[in-house]
Amino acid sequence: MLRRSFFYIMPALILAGCGGTGQNAASDPAVLTVAATAVPHAEILEHVRPVLAKKGVKLDIRVFNDYVQPNLQVEQGAIKVSYFETGPYLDEFNRANNTTLKAIAGIHIEPLGAYSRKWKSLDQLPIGATVAIPNEPSNGGRALRLLQKAGLVRLKQPDNPLSTIHDVVANPRKLVFRELESATLPRTLGEVDLALINTNYALDAKLNPTRDALAIEDSKSPYVNFVVGKPGAEADPRVQKLVAALRSDDVKRFMAERYKGAVLPAS
Incomplete structure (x- = not known):
């Protein structure tokens, strides 16, 4: 894409x-x-x-x-x-x-988090799951790094904050990525298997990051x-x-x- x-x-x-x-x-x-x-x-x-x-x-x-x-x-x-x-x-x-x-x-x-309406843990994600991430470089790269930390993908340059989907070198579950505007991501939760959402938009959508996120950045986030x-x-x-x-x-x-x-x- x-x-x-x-x-x-x-x-x-x-x-x-x-x-x-x-x-x-x-x-x-x-x-x-x-x-x-x-x-x-x-x-x-x-x-x-x-x-x-x-x-x-x-x-x-x-x-x-x-x-x-x-x-x-x-x-x-x-x-x-x-x-x-x-x-x-x-x-x-x-x-x-x-x-x-x-x-x-x-x-x-x-902390940016990964959310789902369909699954209760990342282990439940099926092969070919659809994953929505922000469509701009910094937050898109941030989302991919969180997925890498969760063991779902591997990036060409693991620490590159501006990694894109083209930098994914290992994707064992064959995740299908959709790149969308950050503000729209909470509204996609019913349409995708997983969405990577910035906390400001998650809070605005009445999501509780510490309770609802299946994966989330920690306090050491840069x-x-x-x-x-x-x-x-x-x-x-x-x-x-x-x-x-x-x-x-x-x-x-x-x-x-x-x-x-x-x-x-x-x-």
């Missing part, structure tokens, strides 16, 4: 704008605009909103349902920073789009979620206050209580 580039799909629908006033927010020096996906990123941002308000920063949270438009709007200057993506994804996005976005601070890890901005954004006092709030012990407790191990603070 040919790989479709995730970076050139149709623009995402902006699901909601929380706490902002559009053009007025952009011109207010006290306002910090942040792009995020709904769960858990926007929820975590909502948690720190009162803390930042006390420090003179008004959060304008822009919620998106994909990974492309947030970065494009940060690059264009319409939004100050984003909070949703991993380092490998950011690196690939910059290469594909000739952008220079920068990882400012690592905040948390969302896929940390970062606050990202254009070069120089890290010197903005508003961004510095945001990072401090997101890295606080209070947020670590919030993650532990709300997500029950599905979202882990970055070390």
Whole structure:
């Protein structure tokens, strides 16, 4: 199957704008605009909103349902920073789009998991099982590495974060791969034998990663979620206050209580 580039799909629908006033927010020096996906990123941002308000920063949270438009709007200057993506994804996005976005601070890890509505364990997967994985390089490679760790496939370069289905050199169960947009993967669970789903979309679909995943990354996962901005954004006092709030012990407790191990603070 040919790989479709995730970076050139149709623009995402902006699901909601929380706490902002559009053009007025952009011109207010006290306002910090942040792009995020709904769960858990926007929820975590909502948690720190009162803390930042006390420090003179008004959060304008822009919620998106994909990974492309947030970065494009940060690059264009319409939004100050984003909070949703991993380092490998950011690196690939910059290469594909000739952008220079920068990882400012690592905040948390969302272990990617393998889910099924048809089977209760990976051992039950039949020969020729259909497996849905993200259709963009970093998360697709991440999914394949998890399948490799579970013993289902072997990759040409086991540690390559951008491995594709063409790099699978051993596939004893003859798994058939479907590459789909990350946001759509939870909706495919009734149609495929297994789907590799990012935790933010799993949580949004009311899946419990620690209970429902048949395989899941551990706390040693290199896929940390970062606050990202254009070069120089890290010197903005508003961004510095945001990072401090997101890295606080209070947020670590919030993650532990709300997500029950599905979202882990970055070390």
